[in-house]
Structures are given as structure tokens and as C-alpha cells.
Amino acid sequence: MNDKALHTLEYDKIIQRLIGLTSTSLGREEAEKLSPSRELPIVERRLAATDEAVRSVMFKGTPPFGGITDIRSSLYRAKLQGILQPPELMEVAQFIMGSRRLTRFIASAGEETELPLLSDLCEPLTDFKALEDEIRRCIDEQGEVLDSASPELASVRRDIRINAGRAREKLESLVRSNSVQKMLQDALITMRNDRYVIPVKQEYRAHFGGIVHDQSGSGATLFIEPEAVVQMNNKLRELKIKEQNEVERILRNLTEQTGERADLLTGDAEILGLIDFIFAKAALAHALSATLPEMNDDGRLLLRKARHPLIDIKQAVPIDMELGEQYTSIIVTGPNTGGKTVSLKTIGLLSLMAMSGLFIPAEDGSRLCVFDGIYADIGDEQSIEQNLSTFSSHMTNLISMLGQVTNRSLVLLDELGAGTDPAEGSALAIAILEHLQKLGCRLIATTHYSELKAYAYNRSGIINASMEFDVATLRPTYRLLIGVPGRSNAFAIAEKLGLPKSIIDHARGEVSEDELKVDSMIASLEEDRLRAQAERQTAERLRRDVEKLQKEIEDERFKLEEQKAKLLESAREDARQAIAKAKREAEEIISDLRRLAMEEGASVKEHKLIEARRKLEDAVPSPVAKPNKASAAKSAKIVAGDEVKVHSLGGQKGHVVELTGNSEAIVQLGIMKMKVSLADLEPMRKAVSNKAPAAHTTIVKRSRDENIRSELDLRGMMLDEAIMEVDQFLDEAFLSNLGQVYIIHGKGTGALRTGIQDFLRRHKHVKSYRLGQFGEGGAGVSVAELH
Known part of the structure; x- marks a missing residue:
């Protein structure tokens, strides 16, 4: 494509706007490479992909690109057996999670509308969840290697804490000593070169053994490691080296696992960048109110x-x-x-x-x-x-x-x-x-x-x-x-602006007759165009009105046809059931007559024939009773607890459980409850009795509240107040059949978290509990599984 034309038509400004709508550096890279294509199949495929992204956003909202970053340089170093640092490994884990979330988003959108191109792009994406879980097991959200990464690391760090505590205790005893305090610049313990030291005044240097590690800028203070803690610091240094070696071993192991999958993850990164670029095109279409050409x-x-x-x-x-x-x-x-x-x-x-x-x-x-x-x-x-x-x-x-x-x-x-x-x-x-x-x-x-x-x-x-x-x-x-x-509008503009008419007339005289005829012809064409445009707009408006009316009529006709079809189908079903019932009963009667004939020969008694005829007449289905004004008047007196007949069910008896408005009630019919119109009910006459009225039976119904909370925020509360809130919250969640709830207590000093977890351990509704995982709030949230 002609570069000068791209610049002249400001195509680069469109590209810059597109780049600004990408969510990742991978998508930005794809947007920067965009250029017009001369091939129709390529252009149609590009537009189809943009259209799929537009429809995805329409049905499912903005796609999730969180965690998707350009990890290709880290993957390349891992492939070359260079050791990745914890933040780099955490980026790999977040990339895998982001890829999985985006794939699920497109699959979910694909259930609403067809997305063949986006689905094909997602097809080769790999889900290395095992690698992600291993990285998260070893490294926390801040990019630090966890004690749980290996038993050896946990043991070494435990020893470091013990020895560090002993060294500090020894130094604190020195600092608190009256004889030593006067020799110190400040009564504190500090670190130099990863070793515990104390600040000693220059003039008391001879009173202390040990090693001088540093001095202040003025030289008045020396940072001395007393001889009493030299061995302890040496031990700490050895433990620190062991810790560093173990951390390096863990990082090397994670890097090797990442390097084995580097090629596939690199391919995933390129695909995700392309998907981000496609959704950026959809975002640009939305920003411009643009359409598919x-x-x-x-x-x-x-x-x-x-x-x-x-x-x-x-x-x-x-x-x-x-x-x-x-x-x-x-x-x-x-x-x-x-x-x-x-x-x-x-x-x-x-x-x-x-x-x-x-x-x-x-x-x-x-x-x-x-x-x-x-x-x-x-x-x-x-x-x-x-x-x-x-x-x-x-x-x-x-x-x-x-x-x-x-x-x-x-x-x-x-x-x-x-x-x-x-x-x-x-x-x-x-x-x-x-x-x-x-x-x-x-x-x-x-x-x-x-x-x-x-x-x-x-x-x-x-x-x-x-x-x-x-x-x-x-x-x-x-x-x-x-x-x-x-x-040409020069004369009209000059006249409007106030140029004397004599000058304008003189100017017109200087113009050739042919040019005046052309100008007059153009003016006539313009007048005809405006008149035709107004008539076209009127015709267009009338056409739209007719189309709207036609559509309304068509919709109404469709609804009537649909209702007619439903009524006919319902009638056919009722007729099929009635005929089937009558047929079964008739066959039973015929069978009885044959049995009588065989038992008694030709001497079947008259009263037995009469009984058989009566059974045949009863087998004919009776029409469904229709509610009338009298029954409607009676229904107005119906209250909860009344025994009633349901006309549409052939006079079936039941009792009213509750009224659900001015025109309907819930009726108990055996083991079944159903909602029935009051006009379809007739109250049965109650027998007069001298007995004391029976105690009313209370029916408790519990349905899940659509607004029931699945999380409880306790931040800022005292422990006693928080426990009362948690107890009530767990009861509500249990009655609402929630399987899992989130209790937000924050990190803070940990006192609220400890108290809440002690309470959860004893609570009858709690099956188990745990701290929140990455993305759930971490140590600031407890997640409880309910029975």
C-alpha cells in the first residue's frame, strides 16, 4: 500500500487509537503491525474475526485479559537453562491462569453465538495448570519463595529464626547492662553485612572485643560485632548460605519445568496477543459506533x-x-x-x-x-x-x-x-x-x-x-x-453582505451569457433536488409507518395462531385421555359380561345387565365444570384453612393453604399443592361440632432468598461483635443451602482472624475452613465449607 497515501489519509492515527484499546503488550505488538490487505479473502476473514469479537462483547461483556503479559523473554531464558527469579515465575503462573480464563470466556460466548474463528484460535491453547499450581505452591503473591516449597527450606529457615533469636537475646542482654549502656551511641541492635552489631562510641572501642564492621560518617560511632555473638553470627551465615542454595535449587527445578513447556507457552503468547488485538478492533468499533461493511x-x-x-x-x-x-x-x-x-x-x-x-x-x-x-x-x-x-x-x-x-x-x-x-x-x-x-x-x-x-x-x-x-x-x-x-454563489454572498446592487448588476453583465445559463440551470437542478428530497423523506416516513403497522399485524396474527395451536393441542390431549379412560372401562365391562355369560350360560339376570349398562354410561367422560357467577360469589368468602371443591378437576376436594392475592389460592390436594383461581373453588359446608376447635397447624416454608449473602465483611469489628455476626450469617447460609461462604476479616495483627477461625472450628454448620487463595483475598479471607 502507498505509504504516502497512508500518511495523507491519517491512517496512522487510527492505528494509534487502536493500540490504545489493546489490553496487553502482546496485543499492542499485533496492532502496530496492522496494514491494509489487497486480498479479498484475507480482508473478509479479518472482518469476520472483528464481528465475532463484537458479538462476544455484546453477549458476555469485556473479555478478561488480567495476568496475560509478554513472558517470551523469560521463556527463552528458561529454555536456555537460565534460572528464572520468583517474580518471573509468578508471571508465568499468572499467564497460564489468564489464558485459561480467556479461553473459558470465549467458550461461554460461543454458547450464545457462533464464534468459529475465535474458537479455532483458542483450540491450540494449552492449560498447564499443574505447572501453575507448582509455582504457586512454592512462591507467594509478593514473589517470595515460601517455606512450604520444600521440607529442607522449612527446616533451614526454622533454624535461622532460632539462631537469630538467640543472637538478639544475647545482644539485648548486653544493651540492657548498665555498664555497657554508657558506651553505646544508641541502645539498639542493627545489622551490618548480614551480621548483628551494636553502635559503640569511638572512645570505648578498647573495652569491646569482637569485629568492627562499619563506622558512622563522622567516625564517632563504630558498629561492632561483640565477641560473644561471633559464633552465633557465623552459624547464621552458614544457615543463610544453605537457605540460598535451597532456594536456588527450587527455582532451578521450577525453571526446568517451565523450559520444557517454553515452545508451547510461546505459541500461546502469540495467539493471546492476536485475540487481544481482535478484541481491540471490537472496542474501536464500539467507540466509533461503526458497522460491518x-x-x-x-x-x-x-x-x-x-x-x-x-x-x-x-x-x-x-x-x-x-x-x-x-x-x-x-x-x-x-x-x-x-x-x-x-x-x-x-x-x-x-x-x-x-x-x-x-x-x-x-x-x-x-x-x-x-x-x-x-x-x-x-x-x-x-x-x-x-x-x-x-x-x-x-x-x-x-x-x-x-x-x-x-x-x-x-x-x-x-x-x-x-x-x-x-x-x-x-x-x-x-x-x-x-x-x-x-x-x-x-x-x-x-x-x-x-x-x-x-x-x-x-x-x-x-x-x-x-x-x-x-x-x-x-x-x-x-x-x-x-x-x-x-x-457559484459569489453574487448571492456579496448581495447578502451588503454590496451595492448596482455593482452586482454590473458584475453580472461581465459574465458571459452561457455561464449565466449554466448557473441558472444549476439553480433549477438544486431546487428540483430539494423538492425531490423532501418528497422522498415523506415517502420514506410513510413506508416505515406501513412496515411498522404490517409488522404489528403480523405479530398479532402469529400470536393468535400460536394460541389457537395451543388450545387445539390441549383439547386433543384432553380428548385422547378421556377416550383412553372410556376405552379401558368399556373393555373391563365387556370382559365382565363375557365372564358372566360363561359362568351362567344364557341365563344372565336382568339386574346384572342393568348394572353393566350403568357402568358403560359412567365411562363416558363428563364435561369439565366451568366456574359461574355463583361460585365466584362464594369464592369471595374463602379463607386459609377452608375445605373446598375444585371445579376444573371434577369436584376434587382439598383445603386452602394460603391466599396468593385477590384472585388465586394455593390448594393442598392429597400430596400435591397447586395454584388455583378463586373463581374455580367452592367452599364446602363445615359440620357443626361442639368440640373445641383443633389447634391450627403451622406450615413453615423456607425458600432460598435470591439476595442471600455469600460473604461477610468483619473489618473494623471487635472479636465478640464479629462472632455474633458470623454465627447469624452461618445460620442464614445453612438454611439457604449455600455450600461455601467467604468471611472477610482482613490481615492486620491476625487477632480477628485467629478468633474467627477458632469459632469456625467449633461451629456445627462448618465442615471445614481455609484461608483464601490467590484471587480470593489471601490471608485476609477465611473460606468456610458448610455441611
Whole structure:
């Protein structure tokens, strides 16, 4: 792609904005390498990936990139058997965790919408959770090797603490001695060269044995290691060396495990950087309110309400533009500051963005082309150092373009032929346009020359366009009008500003009659365009109203058809069940008749036939009783505890458990409870009894509260107050069937944590408890598992 065009169209500013939306240095690296592609399949694949990221964010929100950093240099050193330091190993563990979280996010989004490209990218990602767990077992969040990393390290550090304590005790006894205190500069114990020392005044040096390790800047204080602790310090030094060797062994082991997986983790890093870059493109689409363009490689462009992406959305004036169908070139005329240059840059920059796989700030249905090159000569690039005038700089750019332009190129020319004599400039501009037309490229050029209006009017494949100007306000509207040449507004502007009419009339007389006819024709075209535009807007509004009404009618019809289908299906099901029941009972009666006939021969008694006929009549399903006004009146008197009949269930008896509003009640029918309309219930008459009323049975129902807490914050509380809160919290969690809860007590001195954990150990609802892990709050949180 032409580097000069990229700079002229400010493509680098789009890249910088994209870089700012990446979440990782890996994604930033991918964004910095982005450039437009000349191949349609590559462009379509890029846009499809951006579209998948946009839909993922729509369904699942912002993707998690926490913990994903560029660990490739550490992996390279691990592969070369260099020992990684604890912070580097912790970055590897966090990278593995971040990769796993992002993979789960995309898999979850894939359940909502199809994400074939993102899913394929995640497919080769590896989950080295065992390595992550091993690193976290040995190294804490602050990058320190834990005592639990190995039994040897735990033993050595325990010995270090014991010996250090003994050395301090010995020195503290010296410091507290009255005879020694007067010799000390300060009654304190400090460290020099990893050995315990005390600050002794210079004049008492002879009274102390031992080793001098340091002195103050003034020389008045000597830091002496008394002879009494020399052996203890020696022992500490030996233990420190053993600790260092054990730590190095642990780090070497972790590094070897990391180095064995370095190649796969490096590949994962590159994939995650690409995924971050794709989601950054989605973030840019959201920031620009951009849409997915349709792409082709046959030179067709269609922009609907397109905006320049670097202009504030509230200030940008959208443009509509079509190119490549009926015409391949557009000649744009109009006054300065009317928006011609911005329109050129908008078309060029949006083409570059689409070819880079970025959404464009335009309405749905916009169409862009994949060009083999985009060439732009925009702006005044005169140079004093190179002795180039405005005209010379334009010619230099044009000459370099003409040797590269093909029939698959887009050429953008601003102020074609400007900077020289108008007659020569317009003739040269026409010659350049004809040459580019013969090449078959797509061309958009702006000019001030009126000769080019007539040229475009008489040539096939070329169309006039202009930037709209409001004479009433003397201001441009920045709207691009295709098919309407720019009209000279000099006389109208001068008259509005107050120039005497006599001068304006004299000026009009100096203009040729042909030019006045052209100006009058353009004015008539403009008037017709405005009238057609108003009528089109009215027709469009009516069309939208009709479509809305049609949709509402269609939705209502669909609902009626759906309701009808449900009613028919329900009726068929009821009929099937009734027929099946009647059939079973009829078969039982026929079987009984046959048995009677066999037992009694032909002498079946009349009363037995009558009984069999009655059973057949009873087998016919009776219609479902419908609630009537009388039963509705009775239902108004129903209260909880009443015995009732349910009409829709064939008079089934039950009792009211509770009322759930003004029109429904929950009724107990045997072992089943169901919600029934009050109009469907009829209270049964209660038998009068002299017995004392039976005690009411209380039914307690407990349902899980949707707002039940799963964590309790105790920070700032005293222990007694906190234990009362924890007790109540655990009861609520147990009744709500929570399996795990989080109790936040903070780190502090550890007193609150110790008291809370003692209470958890004795609590009847607590099965087990532990401190929070990385990401759960660490030592500031206790996690309790409930029975």
C-alpha cells in the first residue's frame, strides 16, 4: 500500500487509537503491525474475526485479559537453562491462569453465538495448570519463595529464626547492662553485612572485643560485632548460605519445568496477543459506533451516512456516496471550507480501515472495495527547501502515481490543476482525468474550475457532485450532493453582505451569457433536488409507518395462531385421555359380561345387565365444570384453612393453604399443592361440632432468598461483635443451602482472624475452613465449607 497515501489519509492515527484499546503488550505488538490487505479473502476473514469479537462483547461483556503479559523473554531464558527469579515465575503462573480464563470466556460466548474463528484460535491453547499450581505452591503473591516449597527450606529457615533469636537475646542482654549502656551511641541492635552489631562510641572501642564492621560518617560511632555473638553470627551465615542454595535449587527445578513447556507457552503468547488485538478492533468499533461493511473486489463503493472517524461524532456531517456502478469517477465542486477535502479523506480512510479488518463509521449496508492501491494527492505540500510551488508539488505527486495506478486502484485528487493559470490548469486537469478514465481506476477529484463541470456532464462514466451551501446563512452544510454540480454563489454572498446592487448588476453583465445559463440551470437542478428530497423523506416516513403497522399485524396474527395451536393441542390431549379412560372401562365391562355369560350360560339376570349398562354410561367422560357467577360469589368468602371443591378437576376436594392475592389460592390436594383461581373453588359446608376447635397447624416454608449473602465483611469489628455476626450469617447460609461462604476479616495483627477461625472450628454448620487463595483475598479471607 502507498505509504504516502497512508500518511495523507491519517491512517496512522487510527492505528494509534487502536493500540490504545489493546489490553496487553502482546496485543499492542499485533496492532502496530496492522496494514491494509489487497486480498479479498484475507480482508473478509479479518472482518469476520472483528464481528465475532463484537458479538462476544455484546453477549458476555469485556473479555478478561488480567495476568496475560509478554513472558517470551523469560521463556527463552528458561529454555536456555537460565534460572528464572520468583517474580518471573509468578508471571508465568499468572499467564497460564489468564489464558485459561480467556479461553473459558470465549467458550461461554460461543454458547450464545457462533464464534468459529475465535474458537479455532483458542483450540491450540494449552492449560498447564499443574505447572501453575507448582509455582504457586512454592512462591507467594509478593514473589517470595515460601517455606512450604520444600521440607529442607522449612527446616533451614526454622533454624535461622532460632539462631537469630538467640543472637538478639544475647545482644539485648548486653544493651540492657548498665555498664555497657554508657558506651553505646544508641541502645539498639542493627545489622551490618548480614551480621548483628551494636553502635559503640569511638572512645570505648578498647573495652569491646569482637569485629568492627562499619563506622558512622563522622567516625564517632563504630558498629561492632561483640565477641560473644561471633559464633552465633557465623552459624547464621552458614544457615543463610544453605537457605540460598535451597532456594536456588527450587527455582532451578521450577525453571526446568517451565523450559520444557517454553515452545508451547510461546505459541500461546502469540495467539493471546492476536485475540487481544481482535478484541481491540471490537472496542474501536464500539467507540466509533461503526458497522460491518460488505466487501468486494470489483470496484463498487456505497457509503450510507459515512462519518470521518477522527472527527467527533456530534460534529461530523455524514455523507452518502456511490461509485463503480453507473459511473467510475466523481468530480466534486464547491467553495473552500465546504467539506470537499474531508469527504475525500473519509472515503479513502474508510477504505483503508475496511481493508485492515476494521468496522467503519457508517450505516448498515455500506459497501467497500479491496483495492490494489489507494493513491491520494491532498493538501498543499509546497516546499521552500526543494523550491517547489503548490502546483509543482501536486504535479510531482501525480507523476509518481501515474506509473503505479491500475484498473483496481482508487485515486483521490484534491484541487486538481490548482496553483497555476486557470485556463492552463483546467486544460491540464481535463487531460489527467481522461488518462485516468482510460486506465479504468476509481477516481474522485475536487476542483474549482467551472470547465470541469461541463466536462463531467458530457462524459459517460463521470458524474458531477458538489458540497451543499446554504445561501440564506452564508454557511456550508458539509453535505455531499451526487449528481449536482457546484454553483457559484459569489453574487448571492456579496448581495447578502451588503454590496451595492448596482455593482452586482454590473458584475453580472461581465459574465458571459452561457455561464449565466449554466448557473441558472444549476439553480433549477438544486431546487428540483430539494423538492425531490423532501418528497422522498415523506415517502420514506410513510413506508416505515406501513412496515411498522404490517409488522404489528403480523405479530398479532402469529400470536393468535400460536394460541389457537395451543388450545387445539390441549383439547386433543384432553380428548385422547378421556377416550383412553372410556376405552379401558368399556373393555373391563365387556370382559365382565363375557365372564358372566360363561359362568351362567344364557341365563344372565336382568339386574346384572342393568348394572353393566350403568357402568358403560359412567365411562363416558363428563364435561369439565366451568366456574359461574355463583361460585365466584362464594369464592369471595374463602379463607386459609377452608375445605373446598375444585371445579376444573371434577369436584376434587382439598383445603386452602394460603391466599396468593385477590384472585388465586394455593390448594393442598392429597400430596400435591397447586395454584388455583378463586373463581374455580367452592367452599364446602363445615359440620357443626361442639368440640373445641383443633389447634391450627403451622406450615413453615423456607425458600432460598435470591439476595442471600455469600460473604461477610468483619473489618473494623471487635472479636465478640464479629462472632455474633458470623454465627447469624452461618445460620442464614445453612438454611439457604449455600455450600461455601467467604468471611472477610482482613490481615492486620491476625487477632480477628485467629478468633474467627477458632469459632469456625467449633461451629456445627462448618465442615471445614481455609484461608483464601490467590484471587480470593489471601490471608485476609477465611473460606468456610458448610455441611
